[in-house]
Amino acid sequence: MRLDPFSGPYSRDPATTWRRINATARSISYDDDLEMWLIAGHDNVRTVLSDTARFSNAATLAPITALTADAADILAGLDAPAVAVAADRPQHLRTRAILRALMPATAVRAEQQWGPLVAARTNDLIVDMKVTEPADLMHFAVQLPLLVIHDVLGLPTTAAPQVRAWTDDFAELVWGNPSPEAQIAQAYSSVTLWRYCADIVNGRADRGDYGPGLIGELLRYRNNDDSNLTIAEVAALALNIVGAGWITTAGALGNALAHALADPGRWAQLADNEHYLNLHVEEALRHSPAIDGWLRLTTTDVTLDGVTIPTGGRCLVLIGAANHDPAVYAEPDVFDPRRGRAGQHLAFGAGPHYCIGAALARLELTTALRALAGRLPDLAVADGFRQQFKTSAALRQLTRLPVRQQPPGRCPIAHGTTAGPRS
Ligand code: HEM
Numbered sequence: 001m002r003l004d005p006f007s008g009p010y011s012r013d014p015a016t017t018w019r020r021i022n023a024t025a026r027s028i029s030y031d032d033d034l035e036m037w038l039i040a041g042h043d044n045v046r047t048v049l050s051d052t053a054r055f056s057n058a059a060t061l062a063p064i065t066a067l068t069a070d071a072a073d074i075l076a077g078l079d080a081p082a083v084a085v086a087a088d089r090p091q092h093l094r095t096r097a098i099l100r101a102l103m104p105a106t107a108v109r110a111e112q113q114w115g116p117l118v119a120a121r122t123n124d125l126i127v128d129m130k131v132t133e134p135a136d137l138m139h140f141a142v143q144l145p146l147l148v149i150h151d152v153l154g155l156p157t158t159a160a161p162q163v164r165a166w167t168d169d170f171a172e173l174v175w176g177n178p179s180p181e182a183q184i185a186q187a188y189s190s191v192t193l194w195r196y197c198a199d200i201v202n203g204r205a206d207r208g209d210y211g212p213g214l215i216g217e218l219l220r221y222r223n224n225d226d227s228n229l230t231i232a233e234v235a236a237l238a239l240n241i242v243g244a245g246w247i248t249t250a251g252a253l254g255n256a257l258a259h260a261l262a263d264p265g266r267w268a269q270l271a272d273n274e275h276y277l278n279l280h281v282e283e284a285l286r287h288s289p290a291i292d293g294w295l296r297l298t299t300t301d302v303t304l305d306g307v308t309i310p311t312g313g314r315c316l317v318l319i320g321a322a323n324h325d326p327a328v329y330a331e332p333d334v335f336d337p338r339r340g341r342a343g344q345h346l347a348f349g350a351g352p353h354y355c356i357g358a359a360l361a362r363l364e365l366t367t368a369l370r371a372l373a374g375r376l377p378d379l380a381v382a383d384g385f386r387q388q389f390k391t392s393a394a395l396r397q398l399t400r401l402p403v404r405q406q407p408p409g410r411c412p413i414a415h416g417t418t419a420g421p422r423s
Contacts, residue, residue, distance in 0.1 A: 001029035003038055003316070005293065005393035006177040012388055014292060014396065015333050018321040022332075028307040034064065034393070036295075037315045042346070044305055045322035048296055048315060050351025055296035056088050057353060059314065062295070063174050064393050071183035075173070077191040080198075080236040085244060085353060092352065095237060098229065099356050102217050110359035114152065118367045121147050126375050134382050137401040138254050144368055145249035145361075152245070152360070153238055154213020155200065166193035167247055175293075175394035194239055201235040214241065241357070249361045251290030251397035252347075256365055258401055259284050259335050260373065261381045266337075270373035279337035281365045286345035287335050292320030293394045294349070316393065319346050380406035 001024065003017060004010055010017055018040075021027075027041035039048050048055045067075065082088075083095040104110040125140050125147075146164055150157045169189035172178055178186055201219070204211045210219035215238050222229040229237075260266045260280065269276040298313040309315065323345045324332035330339070348355035355361070372379070382402035390397050 001026070001031060001038055002033055003031055003293075003318075003393070004033070006391050011391050012386070014320055014389070015287075015324060018318065018324045019333065021318065021321050022325055026305075026307065028305050028309070031316070034316065035314070036064070037309050037313050039296075039304075039315050039317045040321040040325075041305065042322045042325040042328045042344075045317050045319060045346055046350045047304065048317050049294070049346065049349050049353065052089060052092070052352045054299055054302050055315065056299050057086060057092065057296065058082070058088055059297045060295045061086050061174055064295070064316075065177045067173075067183055067187070068180045071173075071180070071187045074184065074187035075190060078194045080194055080239055081230070081232050083233055083236045084240045084356070086236075086240070089352075095229075095233065096352070096356070098218070098221060099237065099241075102214060102221070103356055104359050107359055107362060110363045114148070114360060114363060115367075117151050118144075118148055118364055119371075121151070122367050122371045126371060129376075131376060131379065131403065131405050134402050134404045137257055137403045138250075138398055140368070140372070141253040141257060141398075141401070142246070142250040144253065145246040145364055148249075148360075148364060149242060149245035152214055153241055154211050154215045155238075155242070159196070163193065163196070163242060164246075165189065166196070167243055170243065171247055171392065171395055175392045177391065193242070194235075197238040197242065198232070198235040201231060201238060205231050205234075214238070244355075245357055245360075247395060247397070248290045249357075249364055251395055252285060252288075252361060253365055253368055254398040254401055255288035255290065255396065256281060256284035256369060257372070258381070258387065258398060259288070260369060261379065261401075261403065262335075264380075267373050267379065268377065270369045271377065272374070276337065277366055277370055279342070280369065281362060282342045282345065283335060283337040283339065284365075285347040286323045286329070286342045287333075288396060289319050289323055289345065289347035290396055291347070291349075291394055292323075292396050293318055295394075319349075320396070322346050376405070378406045379403050 021040045027044055029038050031038050039045055082091055087095060104113050121144055125143055129135060146160050147157055150160055166189040169186040170193060173183060173186035173190055201215060205219055210216040218234045218237060222234060260270055270280060294317045296315045296317055298309050298311055300311050302309045326332055348358040382404050385402055388399045390399055
């Protein structure tokens with residue numbers, strides 16, 4: 001079976017490929033082009049993500065596309081210790097437990113800790129939006145989580161545009177299909193991002209002034225004792241959070257906005273119907289997960305669903321296909337916020353590596369959708385919009401979401417033949 005994640009059709013509409021994969025008898029197969037095992041099926045994906053003993057995270061951040069020797073040499077400079085998403089036990093459990101203790105896991109606690117800052121960032125971005133002209137809503141979808149993750153970590157937002165560029169390069173290097181020339185630049189960016197995090201953490205530790213945000217809290221937890229956390233581990237956790245924190249949420253917010261704007265009825269409900277708002281967010285996470293493929297490496301021969309994956313088998317875990325498994329979701333390609341069981345989606349993973357930032361991501365999604373729909377009730381997708389995602393085997397982020405203020409009395413669905421995502 002082939003996934004072909006770097007092709008035009010997949011970047012326009014991955015759900016068509018998931019439908020084909022879900023319709024085949026074998027939910028686990030080897031992709032000769034990617035040289036990876038494809039794991040589909042809701043049960044299989046949940047099992048693989050949860051079974052950290054047999055499916056390792058050691059190569060989760062290793063590039064899918066083979067690197068040139070020069071690019072690999074440069075990337076070797078990213079010598080961060082393995083923590084959280086890049087680690088296996090016991091290192092994973094140790095570093096995750098520290099993050100767990102410092103980061104809210106429930107909606108109520110996330111609102112208490114981060115609600116005001118997310119609301120303030122949302123408000124400022126809306127005030128700055130100029131929708132008298134057609135605008136690209138992906139700018140908002142990127143800026144909100146980018147700025148919020150800087151606030152959460154206690155990083156200066158002056159460097160946010162640079163951090164964005166470095167993270168984009170890292171994501172393209174790991175989950176994209178870059179040319180040899182692009183690999184060199186992206187490898188430099190990845191190492192620079194790591195050194196940026198390391199310099200900030202080292203500087204604060206040296207001064208004994210640990211500073212604000214999660215970095216400050218991690219340094220205080222460290223308490224100058226390497227047996228609690230080393231300085232390098234604090235920096236690696238900051239890198240993990242910066243990497244995981246904004247790019248995923250930008251994709252999820254863009255996808256949730258596109259689904260919302262595809263139907264004026266949905267947009268109107270988001271402003272004042274909290275129940276619908278939460279259902280909409282969960283269905284967007286299910287239907288269009290921002291991470292729809294994720295990597296694992298087998299530590300032993302594993303037989304799953306009748307197929308044996310040998311030791312050292314690289315697996316691409318198809319979260320998107322799992323979220324469209326017809327055995328779990330009736331008419332899975334239809335965007336239906338009122339369907340049952342949407343909450344069983346695997347958008348945030350499953351088991352020991354389950355997303356640490358899920359509560360923050362949900363807070364950002366609900367805050368942004370509520371505020372945008374309330375303040376800009378006449379927003380509509382620009383005529384002629386066709387969804388196009390960045391090319392990636394893992395991340396699903398729209399390249400653009402052009403919007404305009406809808407003239408009074410005009411319905412975008414009735415008039416726009418191509419407006420809105422398939423939903
Ligand atoms: C909608 C947005 C997000 C999505 C779709 C998402 C998705 C995921 C997924 C699928 C995993 C599991 C990885 C694995 O099994 O190896 C994960 C883990 C993780 N996420 Fe998120 N994430 C999002 C937002 C965030 C945010 C906002 C943060 C930070 C504040 C964050 C931090 C992390 C971390 C640190 C891990 C690793 C946890 C561990 O290995 O124990 N994520 N995320």
